[in-house]
Amino acid sequence: MTGGFAVRAEALEKRYGEKRALDGFDLAVREGTVHGLLGPNGAGKTTAVRILSTLVRLDGGQAQVAGIDIARQPREVRARIGLTGQYAAVDEVLTGRQNLEMFGRLFHLGGRRARQRATELLEQFDLADAAGKGVDKYSGGMRRRLDLAASMILAPSVLFLDEPTTGLDPRSRGEVWQSVRELVASGTTVLLTTQYLEEADKLASRITVIDQGRAIADDTPDGLKNTIGGDRIEVVVTERADIPRVVKVVARVSDGEPDVDEAESRVHASVTDRVSALTEVARTLQDEGVPVEDIGLRRPSLDDVFLRLTGHRTETKDEKNAESAKGTAA
């Protein structure tokens, strides 16, 4: 009995030498939803996914995936999960069709059924035209879709999506998102880890934030945003030297400490009385003669949540990937 949860993990522990990769990690993923798992680099996201997908043994705690204990019956779990992402690849030498047929036979479908299933999936993931091409000639987006297709051969109850769109251009990213939505509509549960908060915001109905091997928050995207206050006022100054003055002005109307983003010369803080706060800040800055690039109100983003919860900006790896993901990273 799964009790409506596709994944249940309690107090997961994993140690690598001195380092506690997971330190009492809890997770509950409702059936038929996309659940986001966010965290800075080294927080334990990947370890959690590798444990839940039976690639790595846990040191303590317990977990069920699709209602089955991962430590006691790993093979039964494997028949019910799909794993896609940076750590589970397709064969780059084989063609798309050869890949899907091979994985189908290794999922014990038998030759005829494996061929049928490959044809179905190639259609479904819009790869029929490229079926006979070597995967090394696929674009990043096509490869990711083939990866998803390979995870879908047995129509898994739970799909682990590990950074499915890292390094993809915006168009391919949109295609992958579309595929994920279709899978969930057909009843699959998805556990999504991602670098991109925008991605989690778009896809996930619930998000767990992990830091230093523990879940430090678990809520809907809106719920998470509300925990750090309502709307935010945001001022971008022309001269960085003016930041301290702006902070003082903003602090007067805010119910919390203003956050400062030095790199972008940005000061922002949560406000309750939106319009009067905006008018007052605008007027004061004008009176004091502080040149302002931009001023406005906006809903808090998951980035703000993340910053507040973990004390990190989204993360360093994002900068590394910034080139390939230009403009779409939050």
Add this chain to the structure above:
Amino acid sequence: MSVVDVADAGGAVADRGRVYWLLSDCWNVVRRGLTHYQRQPINIAWQLGFPILSVLLYGYVFGSAMTVPGGGDYKDFLMPGMFVMTMAFGFINTATVVVYDSTKGVIDRFRSMPMAPSAVVAGRGITDLVVACAELGIMMLTAFAMGWRPEGGPGFVAAFGLLLWLRFSLIWLGVWLGLIAPNPEAAGGLFAVAFPLTMISSIFVAPQLMPDWLGFVAAWNPISSTAAAARDLFGTPVGDGDSWVEGHALLMAGVWPAVLTLIFLPLAVRRFQKLSR
């Protein structure tokens, strides 16, 4: 073939014995490896290029200048050595494929599936043996075209078997190295280690013609035993050195690979299991 319906595939580790699925999984991994060669025939050409080139170079360029103890034909001395060298270098191919699969995540995908985990490694080994048979066949035809004339019959079959036995033992060295290598480039570097190790043996030159200490090392090199045993079994023996190991080439051609297997098979298996730590 039984057909599993995908609709109830949730519980569909179909109703056959473990052994059936182990063999089926193995075969599918082998099929993958062989399809690679079919899709990239250039790879098998590269793999064969070096030994064939060596056969031609050493046979024609050095052949006239090389002396064989006991005054035999250098071709008869060289060809079995070339076959041994190809088998010995084979572990680099194994390591290269394994390091690629493990760093790119192909092995992890296999491990996340309900297939037999041992089939991942066993399938690799069988693929390599099948490819080794093809390599030996092509090299022997090249040698034959150059005038090498072995005796047929049981001796020939036994020599072929000993060559494969050596290749088999080195599969596990290759798997182990492939799993510990951090990236494919590192596996490429293995050649620099393998080349001198195969040179200091009886493959190109008889150990008794080397300086004493070097000749001793060369004679005790495991691949020297296989080379000497193959020369005997092909019916083209050459004068052996007088050390004990050279006098028992046939025995040692069986023992050395067994020792290598006993060392590296457990190491490879342990390393594979360690992936889940």
